[in-house]
Amino acid sequence: MDRLVYTALSGLRSNMQAQASIANNIANASTVGYRSDRVTFDRMVLSGSPLDTRTLAAEETTDADRTAGTMIQTGRPLDVAVNGDAWISVQATDGTEAYTRRGDLNVAPSGVLETGDGFPVMGSGGPITVPPHQSISVANDGTVSIVPPGGDPGQPQVIDRIKLVSPKGSNTVKGLDNNLHVRGGGILPADLDATVQNGTLEQSNVNLTQALIDMIENQRSYEVQANLLKEAKQMDESTASLMRLPS
Numbered sequence: 407m408d409r410l411v412y413t414a415l416s417g418l419r420s421n422m423q424a425q426a427s428i429a430n431n432i433a434n435a436s437t438v439g440y441r442s443d444r445v446t447f448d449r450m451v452l453s454g455s456p457l458d459t460r461t462l463a464a465e466e467t468t469d470a471d472r473t474a475g476t477m478i479q480t481g482r483p484l485d486v487a488v489n490g491d492a493w494i495s496v497q498a499t500d501g502t503e504a505y506t507r508r509g510d511l512n513v514a515p516s517g518v519l520e521t522g523d524g525f526p527v528m529g530s531g532g533p534i535t536v537p538p539h540q541s542i543s544v545a546n547d548g549t550v551s552i553v554p555p556g557g558d559p560g561q562p563q564v565i566d567r568i569k570l571v572s573p574k575g576s577n578t579v580k581g582l583d584n585n586l587h588v589r590g591g592g593i594l595p596a597d598l599d600a601t602v603q604n605g606t607l608e609q610s611n612v613n614l615t616q617a618l619i620d621m622i623e624n625q626r627s628y629e630v631q632a633n634l635l636k637e638a639k640q641m642d643e644s645t646a647s648l649m650r651l652p653s
């Protein structure tokens with residue numbers, strides 16, 4: 407009986423996490439460069455000891471769908487879409503290096519080049535700081551150039567190059583900040599062959615139709631697990647009634 411109960415409870419917990427991931431995908435369907443959450447369920451393991459039945463667990467591994475989103479032309483100088491499987495290196499809130507496909511860049515009041523969700527963009531030696539300028543541009547290789555106030559537009563000055571990386575062959579995972587991280591820590595080396603498209607943005611890769619289908623299927627699975635608990639309760643009550651002594 408314990409095994410049935412913990413199987414059902416483990417399934418309910420897994421379905422709740424999957425439902426949260428699906429809801430997060432739907433909420434970010436219009437977020438630039440967003441990679442949809444993907445939840446996979448590992449095989450449930452039962453303890454071999456009959457006395458240790460509470461070790462049953464269904465572990466969920468949350469990662470991201472790595473397929474590219476739709477590219478749209480914006481014409482904005484600081485909008486960049488990364489080509490291929492490359493990612494933009496940013497500084498996470500804990501100071502470590504993370505990676506994103508979000509290319510709607512902005513210059514913060516402090517002068518730091520940031521993504522649309524506020525993460526500083528990394529260059530060759532750390533976060534890129536943009537000095538006062540009258541115009542700014544990003545080349546196909548990620549080089550950031552400016553024209554200083556009163557400067558010659560025909561002679562822009564290079565200030566840094568956006569660090570572009572490829573996670574191919576590395577053990578990376580999507581974090582709660584929607585950025586890619588190296589599992590266990592560490593950083594990825596710069597990919598000098600990576601390129602970007604200027605004046606272009608990559609949209610979210612969330613398929614709303616599929617997300618709604620997944621939500622319905624997950625809800626039905628949740629109901630199955632809930633019915634298992636109900637059946638376990640009825641079986642327990644029936645067993646208990648057999649043990650009662652007649653009055």
